[in-house]
Amino acid sequence: MDILAGLNPEQIEAVTLPHRSALILAGAGSGKTRVLTSRIAHLIQKQGVSPHEILAVTFTNKAAREMTARISAMLPINIRGMWIGTFHGLCNRMLRAHHREAGLPETFQIMDSADQLAMVKRVIRSLNLDDEKYPPKQLQHFINGSKEEGLRPHDVSVYDTFTRTQQEIFSAYEAQCNREGVVDFAELLLRSFELLKRNEILREHYQTRFRHLLIDEFQDTNRLQYQWLKLLAGKDSAIFAVGDDDQSIYAFRGADTGNMRELERDFHIRDIIKLEQNYRSHGNILDAANALIRHNASRLGKNLWTSDARGEKLRFYQAPTDLQEAEYIVEEIQSLHSGGVPLNDIALLYRSNAQSRVLEHALFNASLSYRVYGGLRFFERQEIKHALAYLRLVHNPDDDGALLRVINFPARGIGAKTIESLQATAGGGSLWAAARGKGRKIDDFIRLIEAMQRECHGAALAETVETVIEMSGLKSHYLHEKDGEDRLENLDELVNAAALFESEGDPLVEFLSHAALEAGERQSGEGSDAVQLMTVHSAKGLEFHAVFVSGLEEGLFPHSNSRNEAGGIEEERRLMYVALTRARRRLYLSCAQSRMLHGQTNYNIPSRFLKEIPEELIQPIGIAEFGDAPASFSGKASPWRIGANVFHPKFGEGVVLACEGAEQVQVNFRRAGMKWLALEYANLIAI
DNA sequence: TTTCGGCGACTTTTT
DNA sequence: GTCGCCGAAA
Numbered sequence: 001m002d003i004l005a006g007l008n009p010e011q012i013e014a015v016t017l018p019h020r021s022a023l024i025l026a027g028a029g030s031g032k033t034r035v036l037t038s039r040i041a042h043l044i045q046k047q048g049v050s051p052h053e054i055l056a057v058t059f060t061n062k063a064a065r066e067m068t069a070r071i072s073a074m075l076p077i078n079i080r081g082m083w084i085g086t087f088h089g090l091c092n093r094m095l096r097a098h099h100r101e102a103g104l105p106e107t108f109q110i111m112d113s114a115d116q117l118a119m120v121k122r123v124i125r126s127l128n129l130d131d132e133k134y135p136p137k138q139l140q141h142f143i144n145g146s147k148e149e150g151l152r153p154h155d156v157s158v159y160d161t162f163t164r165t166q167q168e169i170f171s172a173y174e175a176q177c178n179r180e181g182v183v184d185f186a187e188l189l190l191r192s193f194e195l196l197k198r199n200e201i202l203r204e205h206y207q208t209r210f211r212h213l214l215i216d217e218f219q220d221t222n223r224l225q226y227q228w229l230k231l232l233a234g235k236d237s238a239i240f241a242v243g244d245d246d247q248s249i250y251a252f253r254g255a256d257t258g259n260m261r262e263l264e265r266d267f268h269i270r271d272i273i274k275l276e277q278n279y280r281s282h283g284n285i286l287d288a289a290n291a292l293i294r295h296n297a298s299r300l301g302k303n304l305w306t307s308d309a310r311g312e313k314l315r316f317y318q319a320p321t322d323l324q325e326a327e328y329i330v331e332e333i334q335s336l337h338s339g340g341v342p343l344n345d346i347a348l349l350y351r352s353n354a355q356s357r358v359l360e361h362a363l364f365n366a367s368l369s370y371r372v373y374g375g376l377r378f379f380e381r382q383e384i385k386h387a388l389a390y391l392r393l394v395h396n397p398d399d400d401g402a403l404l405r406v407i408n409f410p411a412r413g414i415g416a417k418t419i420e421s422l423q424a425t426a427g428g429g430s431l432w433a434a435a436r437g438k439g440r441k442i443d444d445f446i447r448l449i450e451a452m453q454r455e456c457h458g459a460a461l462a463e464t465v466e467t468v469i470e471m472s473g474l475k476s477h478y479l480h481e482k483d484g485e486d487r488l489e490n491l492d493e494l495v496n497a498a499a500l501f502e503s504e505g506d507p508l509v510e511f512l513s514h515a516a517l518e519a520g521e522r523q524s525g526e527g528s529d530a531v532q533l534m535t536v537h538s539a540k541g542l543e544f545h546a547v548f549v550s551g552l553e554e555g556l557f558p559h560s561n562s563r564n565e566a567g568g569i570e571e572e573r574r575l576m577y578v579a580l581t582r583a584r585r586r587l588y589l590s591c592a593q594s595r596m597l598h599g600q601t602n603y604n605i606p607s608r609f610l611k612e613i614p615e616e617l618i619q620p621i622g623i624a625e626f627g628d629a630p631a632s633f634s635g636k637a638s639p640w641r642i643g644a645n646v647f648h649p650k651f652g653e654g655v656v657l658a659c660e661g662a663e664q665v666q667v668n669f670r671r672a673g674m675k676w677l678a679l680e681y682a683n684l685i686a687i
Numbered sequence: 688t689t690t691c692g693g694c695g696a697c698t699t700t701t702t
Numbered sequence: 703g704t705c706g707c708c709g710a711a712a
Contacts, residue, residue, distance in 0.1 A: 060701065088702045112702080185702045220701095253700065352698050357703075374700090408688090415688050517702060537699050559698055575699080598697065599703050 003041045003074065007034075014273045015039045016046075019211075021239040021267035023218070023260065027304045028247060028289070028581035029280030029543065036216055036242050037067055040082075041074040043212060052081035055232070056214040061086060061518045063216055063541075083210070087225050088185055089517055091192035095183075096505070098202060102195045105181040107509045109392060110516035114380065115401055116140060116184045122400070123173045126423065134169065143170050147186035148224045148254050150193065179430060180399050189224050196231045207234025218243030218263070222254035230266060239267055245300045246293050249537060249575045251567065260300065278304045278581075280543050282311025285587050288613045289580040295612050296570045304581075313619040314587045318606065320643060322551075322595040326362035329548050332588060333368060333531060336546055343369065345545040347532045349579050351557040354597065355550065356533050363531060373534035378520030383478060383487040384494055388515055390468045394452050395508050398430035407445055410477035414441050448472070461507040462499035469495070536579045547583035549576075552591040553604035554670060576609045589618075593643035593655065603643050605655045605670055639679070640665050647685045651675060 004012050011031055014024050015038045026032035040056065043049040058064045064085050071079055083090055092110065095102050111119065120143070121136045146156055153171040158164045177183060183191065196203045213233055215221070218241040221229075233239055241263055248257045263269065278286055286304045293299070319325035333346055348359055353374055363370045378384060386409055392402035408414040418439065426434040435442050452471050456464040469475050469491050478484035478491070503510040532544065551557055557576065562568030580587060591606045610618075640646065644656045646667060654669035665684070666676050677684070 086702065110702090113700095188702080250700075252698080354697070354703085411689080413688070417688090519702080535699065556698095561698060571699095596703080 003038050003045065007031075007038065008277055010273055010275050010277070011035050011038075014275070015042050017240075017271055017273075019047075019238050020271070021233075021263075021269050022241070022271040022273065023263060023269050024240070024242040024273050024275060025300060025302055026242050026244055026275040027278060027302050028244065028578070029278040030275035030304070031279060032242055032244070032275070033063075033066065033070070033216070035275065036214060036240075037070040037074065039240060040071055040212075040214065044075060044077070049212060050081065051077070051079045053209060053211045054214070055083040055090070055210040055212070056216070057085065057087055057090060057229075058216040059086060059220055061089070064089065067216070086517070087228070088188050091188040091228075092513060092517065094192050094195070094206075095188065098195060098199075101199055101202065102191050104183070104191065107181070107396065107506065109182045109396065109399065109509075110188065110513050111182050111184050111401065112380070112516045112519065113140075113185070114385075115182075115516075118404075119176060119182075119401055120169070120173060122404070123169060123176055127169065127172055129165065129169070134165065139166065139169050139173075142166055143173060144184070144186045145254070146170065147184075147190045148222050150190065150224055150227060176400075179428070180401065181396060182399065182401065186224070189228060193224060193228045193231065196228070203231060204234070206232055207237060210234075211237050212240065213237055214240045214242075216242055219245050219248040219257050219260060220250050220255045221259050222256055223259075226256075226259045226262065233267070239263065244302075246296075246302060246574055247540065247578050249540065249571060249578060251571050257298075274302055276302055276304055278306045280584055281306065281581060282308050282585055284311050284313055284617050285580060285583050288314055288587070288617045289577050291614050291617075292573065292580065292609060292612045293577045296573055298567070298570060312586055314589055314613065314617055315621050316610065316618050317588065317590045317621045319590060319592045320594065322358050322592040323362070325550060325590050325592040326358045329359065329550065329588070329590065330362045330366045330368065332548070333363075334366065336586075337368075341545050343529045343531045344371075346548075347534065347539060347542070347544040347546070347582060348548045348550065349534060349536050349539050349582070350549075350551050351536060351559055351575070353535060355556070358596075359533060359550065363533075369528065369530040370533055371528070371530040373532070373538050378490070378493070379515045380519055381487075381490055383474065383490055384515075386474055387465070387469055387472070387491060387494055388512065390449075390452065390472045390474075391465065391508065392512060393432075393449050394456055394464070394468060395512070397432040397449060400431045403431050406472065407442075410473045412441055412445060414445065418442065461501060461503075461511055462495055464508060465498040466495050536575050539582050540578050543582055543584055545584050546586040546588070547579070548588040548590065549579045550590050551595070552589055552607040552610055553595070554607055555602070555604050556595075556597075557607055558609070573609065573612075576607075589613075593645070603655045603657050603668065605645060605653055605668070608670075640684070645687045647687045648677070649683055653687065 004015065007015065014035050024035060026035065040054060043054065044051060056067060058067060068084050095104060099106050099108065117136055117140050120140050121131065124131050124134055124136060124139065153167050153174060156167045156170065158167055177187070196206065210232060213229060215229065229239065243260060245257045245260060248255060283306055286306055290303055317328050319328055329348065336346060337343055350356060356372055360370065360372065386406055389402040389405040392399045404419065407419065422431055422434055422438060435446055448471065452468055455467050455471065459467065474491065475488070478487045498511060501507065501511050501514065558569055558572035562572045589610065593603060595602050595604065640656045642656055645653065646656060647653055648669065651669040651672040654667040657666045657668050664676055664678055669675060
């Protein structure tokens, strides 16, 4: 098989680059994944590189799986020696192999964000601090943020009593993690980084081994991830980084596009290859996306083009209300569908999850099947978390988080008081160690866990899981609970997953890590033909025949919270860019003049992003007519209706919020904010 | 100890 | 509008 067949000249250049570090700026739909996988195949097949020398890192498990699958399809060889995975997955692998050098117990476990939050809460309480003043969420953010900067508690700069306390919480949190033998997500990275940094022998081992480091979605790396990569790269290693600064939409969680410039400098990069030919969308869609993104000042600069036809114009619909917007979308979906477009090739995108409700409702009324992405994932469900907690206890009874989760679930009459006294006596040790002889109920619990340990000793993984679900009483609890059937099914599914799970070491340890690192599918029903509903964030990397971008209103998209953040609007614009470039053939943009949000009606003006798309690319559809009733409170009709878009010579654009007879209107201006205007003097023009 | 009701929050998300 | 958490009552 010819790896280079069907690639364009720039792609070929990237795939066949000589052995030195390079940065590939790959625009939306430019064949990024293909270049990455072809590069690996090329290295192995044409350059005689051993899979052993290759490390490829991605952000999501899905991307890692896809990469593995594509490479296996291209090459007839065993690629097991290759390290392909997420940053966290690879760090986990490294720490398991060198747990002693990293100062971790052999069977350390991984906490997900929810476990971490619970632990932070516990620590704050154990320090007798007020969690009103020190909100656990905020502390969690502080801890993760610090770790992502590579900082341990003693590295954190303290300039007042508040940060001093934060530091103390951080410190106590670390001590607690060490006591229990658990690590959080950021810890995986930081530990692995510190291990490489301190241990010269290991560092040199990996630096000599991995001569080829390939990174997907490089624009999404944070400081620590980049530092980790830098440590891993030896004198003889080449970094092949693929990314798109225009699609960087995760700055809010620490992603730093500055890493692209640093990479250029640190690795003396001569080759920056731009992949600008787009194989996805029609011309008008790309022109719109290009025009939009040009409004961003901080860019490396790229312009997508296509040899495809211009295609249709973008369709824009402004609805009077969010309900009517949803109805319009449903009608269009129906006509697309009857025209032969499969439902699952139609996506409905929105900025925030709260917006999906109206859309779901309209789809439901029209009996169109749909699938909403987002929400609880398999390993995050409470029944699964409970079962996993029992498994964790069987494996390591000192895991306080797991113990607290299930010591009274199903209910055993061990309440807050009992647990409090237990925590008081535990001191520096684990709750488990302090539990013996603390009353009959607790002794029963201890005996239960010990019985499980005996029962599971030497058993196969699936058997262990089944035993634990049975003996813990979870099964009978959900059996007796109304609406417990789904939960029972999920528990069965967990046994299934355990039966299918393949491991190389201790199956239980690996299964528990797997559960934390890979939270599982968001929802079942993958194959069915259904309209796809999701946030723009989760649409990244996907493409559809037709895309609806809804709720294009100031305050929603761009979101009002982004206004005050540095670079906030630019990130929102990149998000919009991602939304536009998801469409292959047809793109709908829509907004509503009034919208129910958080239980009250809001009036917004259309998003600024709509203005940033050249008018000639947009075909307006049935510009909304306003409601029938004049917006008047005093009986005298106002010439303006609530929700009308107006222009004022001094204040600019705005939207009418309220009217006072024929004399006064209240307008929310895009720039000037809220104003009451006397119509006699204010020169309002309809727009 | 459990259960129920009220009150507040509420952008985006992967590991 | 709805979820989740916390505090008060059964």
